[in-house]
Amino acid sequence: MSPHDTIDIDQLKKPYFVWFEEDWRHDDILHSHQKGQLVYVESGFQYITVDGKIYLLPQNHAAWIPPGAIHKTNSHSEKIKLMIMFADAEESSVFHHKINIFSVPPVLKEMIKYAEKWSKNISKDPNEILFLQALFNELPHFVEHSLKLHISLPEDKRLSKSIEYLHNHYREDVRMVDLSEISMLSLRTLERIFKKETGMTIAKYQQILRIIKSLELLNSGDHTISETAYKVGYKSVQSFTRSFRSVMQSRPTDFIKTTQ
Structure with missing residues (x-):
């Protein structure tokens, strides 16, 4: 409602x-x-x-x-x-x-x-x-400092395929050359347009996608921090925690759903 x-x-x-x-x-x-x-x-x-x-x-x-x-x-x-x-x-x-x-x-x-x-x-x-x-x-x-936790929807249609690929493969180590081939753009052109349209680098965009997904998993109460880290593509809990803190200014433990 x-x-x-x-x-x-x-x-x-x-x-x-x-x-x-x-x-x-x-x-x-x-x-x-x-x-x-x-x-x-x-x-x-x-x-x-x-x-x-x-x-x-x-x-x-x-x-x-x-x-x-x-x-x-x-x-x-x-x-x-x-x-x-x-x-x-x-x-x-x-x-x-x-x-x-x-x-x-x-x-x-x-x-x-x-x-x-x-x-x-x-x-x-x-x-x-x-x-x-x-x-x-x-x-x-x-509002002392606002979270920059957002993903932009690019208006430039040349990015459609690369954005779709990122959303479907954010867990993997996405290579720039793959995105370049998918979008049929040169590496330099892809990087320039992506930054202009989304306000961030491709690496940062993928990091935000991973953190957003990790918040869903943590909030569900069905996954530990370790399980969440690997499910969203991190190779270790330490690297996940560092990435999480840099984006959220908080620890993953702060977002684990607790039973009332």
């Missing part, structure tokens, strides 16, 4: 709107809102496509999606707990008009959980407005 199925968010005559679901279901359709939205993943993991980039939100992470951004959400988790907050964004606020993915600090987590009391409330509540105004005013300060 998604809020825009039953309520037209943009028609609400209030600056904020809170929506919480124990088991979130999405329609996976590109759409946009006049309001910005904060998406917090309490448990599970969530993919968000915003303006042609795919972002991953692991457990206890959030995304700020700016107003007007064309986006869609979908999840591979069997069950996902999401809190979504819609908010009017000031034109003068640079922060509120760009995408941000970040781990949620304890104070913000408690504020989000407290706001659950106003979930699906369509009437104006002065206390709700004051509380959420404080939350969104402080949001830029909560």
